[in-house]
Amino acid sequence: xxxSMVTIEPSGHFCSDCAVRGSAVCASLDAAxxxxxxxxxxxVHFDAGETVFSEEDITTSFYNVLEGVMRLYKLLPxxxxxxxxxxxxxxxxxxxxxxRHNFSADAIGGVTVCQFAKVPFNRFIEDRPHLLRRINExxxxxxxxxxxxxxxxGRRSADEKVATFLLGWRERLVSLEGxxxxxxxxxxxxDIADYLGLTIETVSRTFTKLERRGAIEIIHGxxxxxxxxxxxxxAAP
Amino acid sequence: xxxSMVTIEPSGHFCSDCAVRGSAVCASLDAAxxxxxxxxxxxVHFDAGETVFSEEDITTSFYNVLEGVMRLYKLLPxxxxxxxxxxxxxxxxxxxxxxRHNFSADAIGGVTVCQFAKVPFNRFIEDRPHLLRRINExxxxxxxxxxxxxxxxGRRSADEKVATFLLGWRERLVSLEGxxxxxxxxxxxxDIADYLGLTIETVSRTFTKLERRGAIEIIHGxxxxxxxxxxxxxAAP
DNA sequence: CGTAAAATTGATATTTCTCAATGAGAGTGG
DNA sequence: CCACTCTCATTGAGAAATATCAATTTTACG
Numbered sequence: 001x002x003x004s005m006v007t008i009e010p011s012g013h014f015c016s017d018c019a020v021r022g023s024a025v026c027a028s029l030d031a032a033x034x035x036x037x038x039x040x041x042x043x044v045h046f047d048a049g050e051t052v053f054s055e056e057d058i059t060t061s062f063y064n065v066l067e068g069v070m071r072l073y074k075l076l077p078x079x080x081x082x083x084x085x086x087x088x089x090x091x092x093x094x095x096x097x098x099x100r101h102n103f104s105a106d107a108i109g110g111v112t113v114c115q116f117a118k119v120p121f122n123r124f125i126e127d128r129p130h131l132l133r134r135i136n137e138x139x140x141x142x143x144x145x146x147x148x149x150x151x152x153x154g155r156r157s158a159d160e161k162v163a164t165f166l167l168g169w170r171e172r173l174v175s176l177e178g179x180x181x182x183x184x185x186x187x188x189x190x191d192i193a194d195y196l197g198l199t200i201e202t203v204s205r206t207f208t209k210l211e212r213r214g215a216i217e218i219i220h221g222x223x224x225x226x227x228x229x230x231x232x233x234x235a236a237p
Numbered sequence: 238x239x240x241s242m243v244t245i246e247p248s249g250h251f252c253s254d255c256a257v258r259g260s261a262v263c264a265s266l267d268a269a270x271x272x273x274x275x276x277x278x279x280x281v282h283f284d285a286g287e288t289v290f291s292e293e294d295i296t297t298s299f300y301n302v303l304e305g306v307m308r309l310y311k312l313l314p315x316x317x318x319x320x321x322x323x324x325x326x327x328x329x330x331x332x333x334x335x336x337r338h339n340f341s342a343d344a345i346g347g348v349t350v351c352q353f354a355k356v357p358f359n360r361f362i363e364d365r366p367h368l369l370r371r372i373n374e375x376x377x378x379x380x381x382x383x384x385x386x387x388x389x390x391g392r393r394s395a396d397e398k399v400a401t402f403l404l405g406w407r408e409r410l411v412s413l414e415g416x417x418x419x420x421x422x423x424x425x426x427x428d429i430a431d432y433l434g435l436t437i438e439t440v441s442r443t444f445t446k447l448e449r450r451g452a453i454e455i456i457h458g459x460x461x462x463x464x465x466x467x468x469x470x471x472a473a474p
Numbered sequence: 475c476g477t478a479a480a481a482t483t484g485a486t487a488t489t490t491c492t493c494a495a496t497g498a499g500a501g502t503g504g
Numbered sequence: 505c506c507a508c509t510c511t512c513a514t515t516g517a518g519a520a521a522t523a524t525c526a527a528t529t530t531t532a533c534g
Contacts, residue, residue, distance in 0.1 A: 078474035129366040146383035151319040153390035154434025197391025237315040
């Protein structure tokens with residue numbers, strides 16, 4: 001978990017052939033703006049397990065995920081961890097009011113981000129309300145997801161949590177990898193537990209239970225939805 | 238809980254002497270804009286228990302809370318309820334991407350809101366990026382609160398939840414009623430339970446436990462923090 | 475004053491956690 | 505290529521926290 005050297009250097013990459021061109025914050029920019037925007041962001045790579053930023057760090061950059069998966073989490077003083085979300089390509093990280101990050105972010109597996117220094121980025125936004133509107137949309141979408149997750153954390157049983165997670169994760173992957181009943185789970189069982197407000201043992205047992213019922217098959221690096229309807233039934237109420 | 242008649246009529250009120258003039262979404266407007274803005278919003282009153290809008294309703298209006306307290310919640314198909322937040326004067330409600338509200342909102346006690354029809358409001362924002370920025374700030378602040386609440390729901394014990402809630406609620410009231418160890422609780426025990434992901438019985442027992450330990454006193458319509466430090470200790474990790 | 479709703483309290487049940495042991499897969503160095 | 509080790513995942517047994525069910529008690533309100 002050594003902190004990576006955050007070198008911001010010319011990337012030699014172009015927004016126009018960026019993987020997240022259409023979905024990310026950049027979706028709101030026209031071709032001319034994109035060329036200018038290109039100079040603000042730098043591609044940075046993080047290895048598995050590296051921390052991209054930590055809660056309470058002064059915010060110096062914003063990040064657009066280009067590749068890989070990140071876990072976003074908060075820690076209690078005694079070490080308990082709550083994962084508040086997983087970031088995927090197209091997600092935009094780093095917005096806050098306090099000037100400090102309000103959660104930490106680790107790479108799960110290798111991650112590539114487009115990193116923007118805060119000051120020039122804010123200056124760029126300044127007279128581009130459509131970009132601000134795009135950022136606002138992303139915030140509102142996240143807020144909606146956060147509320148859904150509150151319902152899950154506060155009111156759902158372990159079975160429902162796991163079933164809901166599997167379906168939701170599959171859904172999120174659709175736009176990236178297409179629809180499939182084979183659901184890769186790049187995060188560890190501990191990550192899933194900390195996302196769902198459970199212990200690793202409960203997650204493991206619930207996976208096994210789902211498998212024994214014939215709803216899923218636990219495969220290497222993920223699960224396969226053998227009976228999506230059954231999983232939906234478990235997740236539903 | 239009969240739905241109230243949503244009459245939008247000239248209010249005869251003026252933004253300039255509005256209670257939430259400085260804190261709400263309007264804080265970003267100058268005097269001239271405020272005069273124009275005045276014509277967009279209408280004061281509407283809701284009685285205790287009335288529903289201001291419901292999840293999945295098509296969004297026709299935005300709301301600025303002027304007076305009173307609202308509970309914002311989501312229901313699972315089987316009736317389990319998660320309160321995702323309480324709205325106080327200055328809070329702005331109704332933003333979403335889907336065109337439908339993604340939670341329901343009830344008045345707890347009498348509530349007055351400043352109601353804006355969606356279309357003209359959006360038109361007003363259109364060429365006023367500073368207002369959009371203000372709305373974005375509110376969204377980001379809420380997002381941060383939502384993440385804090387996820388930690389509470391997923392990782393804190395009942396005692397910690399209740400203690401954290403009391404301190405957090407007191408804190409929110411500071412800007413409205415000034416700092417005080419007397420904390421009014423306009424919401425029911427059931428509301429508190431649904432906010433904290435607990436049952437009403439557990440909330441009640443925890444209140445009693447805190448009182449027996451001398452940390453709080455349960456008073457009519459709220460609690461009194463007899464020993465704030467003790468409550469903070471319970472809330473802390 | 476009487477009734478209904480809300481809150482509290484008690485007894486018991488259930489879920490999930492904790493602690494402990496075992497098993498499986500990935501990377502390493504001989 | 506194979507043991508070795510380390511981490512991660514699974515499984516089991518028992519404990520603890522919280523939920524559920526049931527009964528009062530208190531408060532609100534007509």
